[in-house]
Amino acid sequence: MASKNNTDIKSLVIRVCVGTGGLAAGSQEVIDEFTKLLKKKGVRAEVLKKCVNKTGCRGFCAKDVLADVIVDGISHTYQLLTAENVARIVEEHIVGGEPVEQWLVGPEYHAFHDKQTKILLHECGHIDPEDINAYTEIGGYNGARKALTMKPENIIAQIKDSGLRGRGGAGFPTGLKWEFCRNADSDQKYIICNADEGDPGAFMDRSIIEGNPHSVIEGMIISGYAIGASFGYIYIRAEYPLAIERLKIALSEARSNGFLGKGIFNSDFDFELKIKEGAGAFICGEETALIASIEGKRGMPRSKPPFPAHKGLLGKPTVINNVETLATLPSIMTKGAKWFSSIGTEKSKGTKVFALTGKIKNTGLIEVPMGISLKEIIYDIGGGMEKKNRTLKAVQTGGPSGGCIPAANIDMPVDYESLAAAGSMMGSGGMVVMDDLTCMVDMSKFFLTFTANESCGKCVPCRVGTKRMLEILTRITEGKGKSSDIDLLLELGKDIKLASLCGLGQSAPNPVLSTLHYFRDEYEAHINEGICPAGVCKSLRRYTVSDEACKMCGKCKTVCPSDAVTWEKKQKAVISKEKCIKCGACYEACPFNAIL
Amino acid sequence: MSDNTINIKMNGVAVQCGLEDTILTASKKAGIRIPTLCHDDRLEPYGGCRLCIVEVNGGMRPLPACTTPVAEGMEIRTETEDVRKIRKSVIALLLSNHPNDCMRCESTGDCTLQDLSYEYEVDGSQYEGEKCELPVRDDNPFITFEPTKCILCGRCVRICNEVVMAGTIDFNGRGFDTIPDTAFGKPRSLDNCEFCGQCVSTCPTGALTDKKARGKGRAHEMKKVRTTCSYCGTGCNFDLNVKDGEVVKVTSAYDAPVNHGNLCVKGRYGYDFIHSDERITTPLIKKGNKYIEATWDEALEYCARRFSDIIKKHGKETVGGFSSSRCSNEENFLLSKFVRTVFKTNNVDNCARV
Numbered sequence A: 001m002a003s004k005n006n007t008d009i010k011s012l013v014i015r016v017c018v019g020t021g022g023l024a025a026g027s028q029e030v031i032d033e034f035t036k037l038l039k040k041k042g043v044r045a046e047v048l049k050k051c052v053n054k055t056g057c058r059g060f061c062a063k064d065v066l067a068d069v070i071v072d073g074i075s076h077t078y079q080l081l082t083a084e085n086v087a088r089i090v091e092e093h094i095v096g097g098e099p100v101e102q103w104l105v106g107p108e109y110h111a112f113h114d115k116q117t118k119i120l121l122h123e124c125g126h127i128d129p130e131d132i133n134a135y136t137e138i139g140g141y142n143g144a145r146k147a148l149t150m151k152p153e154n155i156i157a158q159i160k161d162s163g164l165r166g167r168g169g170a171g172f173p174t175g176l177k178w179e180f181c182r183n184a185d186s187d188q189k190y191i192i193c194n195a196d197e198g199d200p201g202a203f204m205d206r207s208i209i210e211g212n213p214h215s216v217i218e219g220m221i222i223s224g225y226a227i228g229a230s231f232g233y234i235y236i237r238a239e240y241p242l243a244i245e246r247l248k249i250a251l252s253e254a255r256s257n258g259f260l261g262k263g264i265f266n267s268d269f270d271f272e273l274k275i276k277e278g279a280g281a282f283i284c285g286e287e288t289a290l291i292a293s294i295e296g297k298r299g300m301p302r303s304k305p306p307f308p309a310h311k312g313l314l315g316k317p318t319v320i321n322n323v324e325t326l327a328t329l330p331s332i333m334t335k336g337a338k339w340f341s342s343i344g345t346e347k348s349k350g351t352k353v354f355a356l357t358g359k360i361k362n363t364g365l366i367e368v369p370m371g372i373s374l375k376e377i378i379y380d381i382g383g384g385m386e387k388k389n390r391t392l393k394a395v396q397t398g399g400p401s402g403g404c405i406p407a408a409n410i411d412m413p414v415d416y417e418s419l420a421a422a423g424s425m426m427g428s429g430g431m432v433v434m435d436d437l438t439c440m441v442d443m444s445k446f447f448l449t450f451t452a453n454e455s456c457g458k459c460v461p462c463r464v465g466t467k468r469m470l471e472i473l474t475r476i477t478e479g480k481g482k483s484s485d486i487d488l489l490l491e492l493g494k495d496i497k498l499a500s501l502c503g504l505g506q507s508a509p510n511p512v513l514s515t516l517h518y519f520r521d522e523y524e525a526h527i528n529e530g531i532c533p534a535g536v537c538k539s540l541r542r543y544t545v546s547d548e549a550c551k552m553c554g555k556c557k558t559v560c561p562s563d564a565v566t567w568e569k570k571q572k573a574v575i576s577k578e579k580c581i582k583c584g585a586c587y588e589a590c591p592f593n594a595i596l
Numbered sequence B: 001m002s003d004n005t006i007n008i009k010m011n012g013v014a015v016q017c018g019l020e021d022t023i024l025t026a027s028k029k030a031g032i033r034i035p036t037l038c039h040d041d042r043l044e045p046y047g048g049c050r051l052c053i054v055e056v057n058g059g060m061r062p063l064p065a066c067t068t069p070v071a072e073g074m075e076i077r078t079e080t081e082d083v084r085k086i087r088k089s090v091i092a093l094l095l096s097n098h099p100n101d102c103m104r105c106e107s108t109g110d111c112t113l114q115d116l117s118y119e120y121e122v123d124g125s126q127y128e129g130e131k132c133e134l135p136v137r138d139d140n141p142f143i144t145f146e147p148t149k150c151i152l153c154g155r156c157v158r159i160c161n162e163v164v165m166a167g168t169i170d171f172n173g174r175g176f177d178t179i180p181d182t183a184f185g186k187p188r189s190l191d192n193c194e195f196c197g198q199c200v201s202t203c204p205t206g207a208l209t210d211k212k213a214r215g216k217g218r219a220h221e222m223k224k225v226r227t228t229c230s231y232c233g234t235g236c237n238f239d240l241n242v243k244d245g246e247v248v249k250v251t252s253a254y255d256a257p258v259n260h261g262n263l264c265v266k267g268r269y270g271y272d273f274i275h276s277d278e279r280i281t282t283p284l285i286k287k288g289n290k291y292i293e294a295t296w297d298e299a300l301e302y303c304a305r306r307f308s309d310i311i312k313k314h315g316k317e318t319v320g321g322f323s324s325s326r327c328s329n330e331e332n333f334l335l336s337k338f339v340r341t342v343f344k345t346n347n348v349d350n351c352a353r354v
């Protein structure tokens, strides 16, 4: 039907990604342009509303704006779109029936998706997150509807059977946590959704909420009913304005559909939800600190036991679950425990969302079955190293307090146990790929800087210990390391892990300890030989002029602020080791790459 | 075994505890000392200093005694090599951010940090690095705060919020830069602070000290005289710290049955009157417009005569007794008894009525 000059809009659907990444890349402008041009072509407003759809993030943020143009049921996906591209797509593709070949996604788009198993993220790239009907049309809220006909004990049993473990970091069995809370005796219980997501570079939870907020609300209804909580909070960082906006829309739509409020789904179960915005402290993602924050106190963790399932918010039994954990629940309810546990490994079931970043070609958000190998993630989904001439050195998993896994181990499966055995952890799903130009001391310093800054200051080992470790790392990268420093780092790291109060301190030394384990020689090179093997640590660089490459132009002399370059016309430049302050100005300035 | 008893073993010794006991409270029952810095019996357990960590049978990591509830069958060891090593490490870290200048510190000899570094043989030399360099806060009449000496035990913050409920101070900042302070770092003043000095009383180091007593003597030079506060009828006890016949400061008496060491501004800082030049030490009788010093006999004689005259001339209902809430119950009782039996009237009252 999409023949020349045919604007039969019944067969046209356009889906544009409007996650934070998409919006930043200009997806709203793209939508506006499509709407404007299609209107010009005589498409009626209410039909337009149906055919130009917003969807959540589909993960491949490096190629935003992404848009599907589906004519006659045949879908073509465009990448890197801007508003300027739209006119040609309308003319040639929609009107003319010929997709604009040069802007279509390439094979890496398909490779990126082929090895993924999208349970949570599937809807994110397809439905309009601001329209509850889009969700209910594909079976949304059926999980909650079904749960409300079941006995809470049976729901808990089903979740236990599914093998679902918390996706917020610790991997605690979700069903078991619920059972503790269910069995606690109290007049009031609470369910809390942890959407604090403080790991640098992580955006799994944000994307789920932005792309499919109703799945989180539905998950909270299921868990609230199972544990006997009639009230819940969604604790979300204020830095996620779009996610908060979409949640607000979703909550009000759910309310007007009778999915929240008194007697939801015509049952006798009352359930209400409230959004609580956090001010963006990493530590407020820790469950007891999060509770303190909701209570209006300074976000600082407290010792466990008692666990929140017994004594949580306002002293009442409380379950805190991560966004991803909650968003998984509806499909477990509708498709069953068996279906879920058929995905993954013996002890780690289902899928996990990762934020894939670093020196890799395809960065973005991915969802993979537990047990997939790191190699498949990096080379099949990620498309391998960003730069062809670089090699893989290590992968950091588990966020700032995770550990790094060396390239030699990339055949290992990605699941809770294997990552822990390798000295790292699942964490909430950060995955940073590093190439051979990464200095492992510098990398540990980067992560420790984050954890030391984010320490709440309550307990001594974490507050002072991480600071001291950071100072030791800093002096190593500055070439001032002492021979005793490695032992000091090992000792201190061990003590901090053992003696800290909460998970932050207990895991903060991980990046240092794991790189010391796998890359000790790099530390030794810094300390003993004054060399940074990756060439990253500025202070350890020695700028010299290559006799072969120097073309005697003298540029280096003009830029050196420290008068360290000797050069005369028609002579090769020489850099004085004593005077050089290692600012790198000559290195940048040399037109012939003659400075090494 | 009744339902409310929990049996544990501490360092091999069987201890019977209650449901509410933590490992720390149980250790006190057993007469076993576990070191602490952030604990104060008046406050909720905190678990911040990590000095009270102990080994609990086969656990992955040592646990803080102050916050961990006892459980049936627990076997606890409080002095293993491993926990002692961690305590040393914690003290070393604290000293790495401390002036370590005990010679001139106001609190020397009365400082838990000093005692523990002595006991665990740790000095501040293990780690080098940045130290807190915030200036001394001396911007109020009663309390001196030296941030460089603060170990962030949170006791001041908690006593101000949990016991006084004044909410004057809380932690500001994060990580290494955390510091207890008022909102926006304003001076403690009558607008935001009760000046009860509770924070000073609980501070285990020299970070918070009584400003008026600074430089007036060391803890070991003080003679402590237990007394009852004269400001109100509550009956709080405290210790007057006396050096060379002068009351230098007031310190808390934690075993006091009424107040457990807690005091308000009057009890803790209202002792200036003791040595004041303006203090009235003899009765005064007003003659004309002047008050003339008199002996107690003269004064009592004068009062008795005047009351008798008034009653004779105008009747007993024209006199009465009005006593003060600074008096004890016994004193108030005596006054009412006196008025009823001697004046023969029921005109008795007390300022506490208002």
Ligand SMILES: Cc1cc2nc3c(=O)[nH]c(=O)nc-3n(C[C@H](O)[C@H](O)[C@H](O)COP(=O)(O)O)c2cc1C
Pocket (backbone or CB within 6 Å): A165, A166, A167, A168, A169, A170, A171, A172, A174, A194, A195, A196, A197, A198, A199, A282, A283, A284, A285, A286, A287, A288, A320, A321, A322, A323, A325, A326, A428, A502, A503, A504
């Ligand atoms: C320092 C720290 C930060 C954390 N941040 C988060 C977070 O941002 N989101 C989250 O879901 N869990 C976070 N957690 C884990 C939570 O404490 C808690 O275990 C989790 O929310 C439980 O949910 P789950 O069982 O569904 O995983 C953090 C833990 C620590 C120690």
Ligand code: SF4
Pocket (backbone or CB within 6 Å): A283, A300, A301, A454, A455, A456, A457, A458, A459, A460, A462, A463, A500, A501, A502, A503, A504, A505, A506
């Ligand atoms: S480990 Fe760090 S973040 Fe956790 S309570 Fe201690 S100081 Fe705070």
Ligand code: SF4
Pocket (backbone or CB within 6 Å): B159, B160, B164, B166, B167, B168, B169, B188, B192, B193, B194, B195, B196, B197, B198, B199, B200
């Ligand atoms: S003097 Fe009292 S009110 Fe003021 S800060 Fe200290 S404890 Fe709080």
Ligand code: SF4
Pocket (backbone or CB within 6 Å): B149, B150, B151, B152, B153, B154, B155, B156, B157, B180, B199, B202, B203, B204, B205, B207, B208
């Ligand atoms: S001032 Fe004293 S009581 Fe307050 S946190 Fe510092 S050391 Fe503890």
